[in-house]
Ligand SMILES: Nc1ncnc2c1ncn2[C@@H]1O[C@H](COP(=O)(O)OP(=O)(O)OP(=O)(O)O)[C@@H](O)[C@H]1O
């Protein structure tokens with residue numbers, strides 16, 4: 001049989017890995033050196049040359065998408081579908097095992113998976129049952145504690161408080177949590193692995209079955225395995241199963257979730273006979289991009305050390321763009337992305353990467369405005385996110401009490417003790433009387449159809465919405481939203497989310513920013529003289545819904561890809577933008593002070609840079625709105641760690657020197673005659689008699705009322721009336 005196609009497009013060390021004898025191998029190599037490619041070819045080799053049935057192969061990937069991709073690549077190499085192969089994430093594979101052996105694992109057949117929301121809710125309930133004061137015992141922190149123990153493979157009985165009472169309390173909560181999960185047939189993410197590990201431990205026959213079934217085990221992104229995942233691998237592999245793990249210590253970016261780089265160091269001793277294979281040629285990026293990545297990561301201590309080279313040519317310099325604010329940053333990125341498409345590139349070849357989810361909103365809006373289709377990978381679109389939908393539901397209800405969907409959505413979010421029985425009564429009443437849920441609630445209370453306790457839980461909600469509407473009558477929309485967030489308890493509610501709490505809270509603050517911008521740019525129909533708050537709000541809500549819908553429709557067409565740096569792991573794109581390279585955003589303020597945290601941020605930056613094949617843009621904004629406040633920013637230290645000769649600073653080029661003409665597109669043409677296009681343009685440096693030098697960042701209005709916003713070097717941002725300000729262009 002001719003198997004040359006399995007190895008002829010590989011370099012010698014890659015070939016060595018693919019065609020290695022059936023023993024364990026550790027492929028330790030930098031980004032873009034073909035690790036994932038080696039795994040794919042190895043699996044095809046095992047099937048075709050070693051004649052191992054696909055049924056006897058297990059491959060672990062980091063995401064479900066990567067699993068799908070791996071399957072289709074193997075299929076392409078083999079020319080047939082490898083049936084029976086187990087390819088998936090650790091969680092996916094463990095879940096599969098538990099479903100198959102729920103009885104042996106002591107779980108009901110229909111066991112449920114708890115997501116992080118459910119998990120926190122359960123921990124809270126337990127705190128109440130144990131009479132723990134939530135102020136002292138933060139349920140969020142307790143949830144973290146439980147998950148961290150599970151990631152380490154520890155049950156409550158493995159923990160010892162050594163007489164420390166606060167430690168003992170945590171252990172007690174963990175224990176009660178476990179019992180509640182067991183009673184309810186519920187399994188959280190950490191439990192999937194821990195439980196399936198114990199399943200094998202307690203059922204040697206079952207373990208032996210799987211050890212005999214699988215003849216090869218392959219693991220991608222090995223640097224990000226945690227302790228229980230590693231133990232799981234070791235147990236399954238036993239003494240004989242050959243394991244091929246591929247990884248890069250420089251790309252370990254999940255330490256905050258318990259991933260352990262030490263697993264790489266331990267691998268060779270735990271899997272006897274393992275040889276290490278190093279790959280040093282990078283096939284992904286230009287030499288410039290690679291050198292930048294190498295120089296950056298050299299700032300980390302205690303690396304295993306690898307040198308990467310490429311023969312793909314020098315390539316273009318890395319473009320660094322300093323925007324004056326996040327809006328301008330987004331505009332610049334969209335323009336450059338469109339330029340790529342205009343020059344014949346595909347939109348899906350373009351990735352926009354950012355550190356924090358909240359950054360996507362401004363980018364998304366710029367894309368929508370420019371009519372550029374996009375999709376968010378590994379995360380939800382801004383207006384689709386749970387917390388944003390909840391916030392919008394409150395706003396909808398304030399607008400229209402009879403919006404039942406909105407009412408259903410938030411009546412008990414945050415939980416206010418409205419039980420399912422109360423809700424049923426209200427729903428029944430609404431059905432019978434043909435009224436909205438809102439109306440039904442009000443009437444059910446008035447007619448005393450509810451118990452005192454139920455009414456006592458429902459009434460404050462009704463009052464909250466009424467009060468919010470009254471209070472908002474004199475407020476701008478953004479302030480209304482801020483008020484709603486404050487009084488509804490939505491921020492605190494979402495903040496408690498285990499993994500995403502911080503991101504969710506940031507997103508809610510972003511909504512306030514979005515509303516403020518929307519308001520500033522919103523112009524009601526001419527005939528609608530009395531356009532008040534409700535109209536802006538209605539327009540804003542519609543816009544949000546449209547944004548979400550639009551983006552969805554574009555999902556399968558040629559789209560620009562947006563994602564966080566974390567979810568970009570393993571992927572590659574011809575054109576990459578890394579946005580928000582600013583101190584305290586990236587590196588993130590949470591990790592900046594701690595040397596280990598900082599190194600993990602740097603690895604994340606290394607991951608970002610090495611996603612780019614041909615061209616990389618790194619952008620930052622001199623000023624950014626944070627929690628509704630304009631903040632001055634400084635560029636990220638990571639930019640300074642890249643040798644200057646690899647960078648080129650993009651100045652505001654001709655394409656973005658848009659002269660300001662101070663007219664609204666809808667206004668009649670006499671405005672043009674009245675106000676000739678001025679010499680000013682966005683991004684221009686100007687000087688003012690009193691405030692000194694600054695950058696022109698925004699404008700609005702027309703004629704004598706035209707105003708400009710200037711971000712002054714010394715006194716910060718100010719709005720000035722253009723005709724009075726006597727600005728001079730510099
Ligand atoms: N020998 C080779 N010849 C040609 N192209 C190659 C070769 N090896 C790898 N490539 C290509 O280089 C790119 C990077 O490969 P791959 O994604 O497997 O790298 P990786 O080491 O897994 O990267 P990461 O660390 O980012 O996960 C891919 O486009 C792959 O097809």
Ligand SMILES: [Mg+2]
Pocket residue numbers: 035036037220570
């Ligand atoms: Mg890879």
